Amino acid sequence: MDVQINPNQSLQNPDFVLLVYNQVFGRPNDPRYTAMQLDEESTALLRAQREDVEVKFNELVNEWRAQRTRASSFSSANASLPAYQFIIGMGEKALPYILRELSKKDEDWYWALKAISREDPVPAEHRGKRSLMRQLWLEWGKAKKYAW
Amino acid sequence: MLGSWQPWEFPNLKESDYQKTSEESEDYNCLAWAVHDNTKKWDPDELEQNYWPPGVPREVEIEAFRAAFRTKGFEDCDDGSLEDGIEKLAIYATSNGKPTHAARQLENGKWTSKLGDCEDIEHETLDCLNGERNWFGRIQCYGKAVGYMKRVRPAKQSAA
DSSP: OOOOOOTTSOTTOHHHHHHHHHHHTTOOOOTTSOHHHHHHHHHHHHHHHHHHHHHHHHHHHHHHHHHOOTTOSOHHHHHTSHHHHHHHHTGGGGHHHHHHHHHHSOOSOHHHHHHHHOOOOSOGGGTTOHHHHHHHHHHHHHHTTOOO | OOOSSOGGGSTTOOGGGEEEOSOOOSSOOHHHHHTTOOSSOBOOOTTOOSBOOTTSOOOSSHHHHHHHHHTTTOEEESOOOOOTTEEEEEEEEOTTSOEEEEEEEOTTSOEEEEOTTSOEEEESOSGGGOBOSOTTSOSOOOBEEEEEEEEEOOSSTTOO
C-alpha cells in the first residue's frame, strides 16, 4: 500500500515516523511491525555491527603489536604502521576499544585518540607524562559516555 | 641478562656489551634519559602528545634534536671522547640522516641509553647499538652516532 505523505504531518508523531520507516524499507504498512519489534531489530543490528567492529579492531591490534618495534624512541614510528593507521581509519567506532586497551595497559594509543577525536584533554604542561596522560584520556572517555 | 627488545632491533649488541640498569618503562624515552629526565617522553611528534621543549621545531631532524638539547645547556662538540668534568651526548641517525636515538656518557666513559620502551642499559661503546634496517627490511635500527654535544657535568647525576 502506497503511503500518501502529508507534508503537514509532523516527524514528532511516532505513528507517522513508523509509516515512513516501513515505506522506506519496503515493509508493508503492517501494524505487526510495532515500535517494539523495530527496536529489537535495530538492537540486534547494532549488536552485530558492534561485534564486527570489535573483531576487526582486535585483529588490527594484534597485527600492530606484532609489527611495532619497542626499541623505537618515537611514537610516530609505531603510529605510522599500517595496522595502526587502519585503526584510525575506523574512526569513532574504534574509540571504546582503544580506551579499553588503554585501561588495561599504557601503550601508544594517544596518537590515535587525538587523531580520531580531534580533542586533547592533556594540558601542554603534562605532555609526555604517560601515567597522567592515560588517566586524563580515560576520564575524557568516561565524560564522553564511551563504554568499554 | 637479555632485555625486552627483539634481537633484530640491535643486530650488533652482544650480551657482553651491556648491563641492564632499569626495568622496562613507557614513562620516558632515550631523549629524556639523555638529559636525566625519567618523568616524561621527549618526542617531537606532530600531534603534540609528548613533551618537546617550547620554541624548538617539532621535527625529526638532527638540528631540531640539537636545539632541544641546547635548552638543557648542551653545545655541539667534535667527538665522544671522555673529558674530565664534561658530560657528553651522542646523537644517532640512520643513513638517510634521520635521528633515532641519543646516548649519554657516564663518568666512567661508558654510555647509558634508554632503549625505547625497553630497559635502560649501560653499554661499553656507542658502536654496539649500531644497525641499519634489519634483514626483514622493516625494523628501523638506530643507525650510528653521527653527532656529539657536551656540557659541564652536573654536580648531581640525577639533576637535569
